[in-house]
Amino acid sequence: MDKERGNTQKKRNSSLYLPEVATLINKREMTPDDSFFEFQLKNRSLGHLPGQFAEISVPGIGEAPISISSPPSKSRKFEMVIRRVGSVTGALHALKVGDSAGIRGPFGAAFPMAALKGRNLLFISGGIGLVPARSAILYALEHRQDYKDIIILFGCREPAQRLFTDALAQWQKREDIIFHESVDRTNGAPWHGNVGVITTLLPKLGKVNPVDTYAIVVGPPVMYKYVIMGLHDMDFSDDHIILSLERRMKCGVGKCGHCQMNDKYVCRDGPVFNYDRIKHLQEAI
Amino acid sequence: MEILKISKEDFNSFIDEKRTASAPLEGPGDSISGHAEKWKTIGVVKKGANFVFAELNSAAELCLDYDVTVLPPKKYFLPPKETLLKFIPKKAESYAAVNHPGPIALIGVHHYDLAAIHLMDRAFSEGERDEHYMKRRENSVLIGIYPTKHYKYRFSSSVIRGQFRKAADIMLVAMNGFFVVEILTEKGKNYLQGAELQENDFSLADIEAAANKIKDDQKIPLPIELVPEFLEKNHDHSAWDYFGGKCFSCASCVLVCPTCYCFDVRDEVDLTLEAGKRVRTWDSCMLEDFALTGEGFNFRAGRGARFRHRIYRKGKHLFEKYGYFGCVGCGRCAGSCTAGIAGPVKVLKYMLEHKQ
Incomplete structure (x- = not known):
């Protein structure tokens, strides 16, 4: 299945590292560590596809690769959920509505949404993996008639770390979506749902046709191996498993070397990979 | 001309x-x-x-x-x-x-x-x-x-x-x-x-x-065309533990290498706080935090894995991508290595002599 790519950044004579200006138009806290950001570019839409990322920067602090969580349909606006883990993400968290940031991108290979038309989609998202997955989930829901069953599984460490809680509640209610959710532990919070790692949700699905279904898996590095084992138990073939991987990145364009995994540059050859194409790479999963 | x-x-x-x-x-x-x-x-x-x-x-x-x-x-x-x-x-x-x-x-x-x-x-x-x-x-x-x-x-x-x-x-x-x-x-x-x-x-x-007056004393112990497949088959060779155990992770080999071009990008701000610049500096895949993400996942934490990556990049990845062997045989890495192990000739010879 071929990778899909959005409009790449416009050619610049001066420097491919020169960011454009994006204005923060909306921001809210989702968890103590994760905040939702909505940005708007001055003169154009970002032109991304579901699953792509952008390099976002604060001048004087630095630049970081961040997944885009909105579908392409939002015109000149795009959304991100940023976890505060270091200096750049810390500076982004300090931005106020009306402030600006630098943006380069979109970068990377997208989820092959067009090629998945007419199939069942099984989204398996762990923790902050819901952020890139959401761009594809919302795209699929906007084009609901193009896909057969849409199954969404979401898991995170504890109830306080749930992201997009409004969307989760909606998906729970919708009759044209199969939705299951789990937390690894309740940590004392009120919780009536499933407790256990995300793979404990797979048996709840009953019979899923592995030939007509594609699994889209995004989560922390430790999750992939176990989810793939679970999917194999459900008779999924490797080419029906689509992953989005995380790596350290600097340039976003396959040059700086940080994200390299065997001979692949995750920033450019990925971050979305068909498992069949990378299962032989020892540095992948 | x-x-x-x-x-x-x-x-x-x-x-x-x-x-x-x-x-x-x-x-x-x-x-x-x-x-x-x-x-x-x-x-x-x-x-x-x-x-x-x-x-x-x-x-x-x-x-x-x-x-x-x-x-x-x-x-x-x-x-x-x-x-x-x-x-x-x-x-x-x-x-x-x-x-x-x-x-x-x-x-x-x-x-x-x-x-x-x-x-x-x-x-x-x-x-x-x-x-x-x-x-x-x-x-x-x-x-x-x-x-x-x-x-x-x-x-x-x-x-x-x-x-x-x-x-x-x-x-x-x-x-x-x-x-x-x-x-x-x-x-x-x-x-x-x-x-x-x-x-x-x-x-x-x-x-x-x-x-062509000056002849090299050293040569790669197998034709370069065979190196990518040889490396592909030897991802788990004992050489990586052996050399990883000796490597100091000092990155000298990368500093002196004419084909190493990995880089870091970071911001620097003047003392006045009124001007700053985004700079690119040389970086090295041999350093421990090269593949460390913000969330703390290190995708090449072991020295052996980093040593292997450098050799694979030269002997396989760049070769397959650009059609030219990624090492040009200058010998600088061998000459500058603190542990005396960085030279590709030495590495490939060791791998051939210690077949698994």
């Missing part, structure tokens, strides 16, 4: 004239401001017991009879630290690209370093073109020379072919008080305008013999 010759004295006086001359408008120069700039003339000079590429104050400093330079000439195209952007802190509207390299001539670049530059040209021009590197290259003239001195770690004959000629504008062959001058590009021809070039009267056979 053409083969001529020039006496070494005439060559030196020409270089001295050139050092103070302006670069032509249509050729290398600052096309943005529209005025010609002085050539920056770089050559190989002696520094203590070693040789280095440095800016010439006089052509008399040139030492073209050398074994190897401490650092490859890569530093003129991908500087150890360079400014990519300037900005006012916290003001994203203020980002501005910095990219106005002046004309530069490099004199005395060995063929393996030229092969390395050709590989870097491929890496920085393919896909998203890196104008910071490419403009420096476009504004440069490379005058190559075939080695005239032996270097005990060199094995370039077993890993490079003719690709060095794709980077060179001019190749020199040292012969009896003369340089035979092979002009390979229009840029090279323009640069040499005004030089006391004479008709070449050395036979091609003699030139060939002089160019």
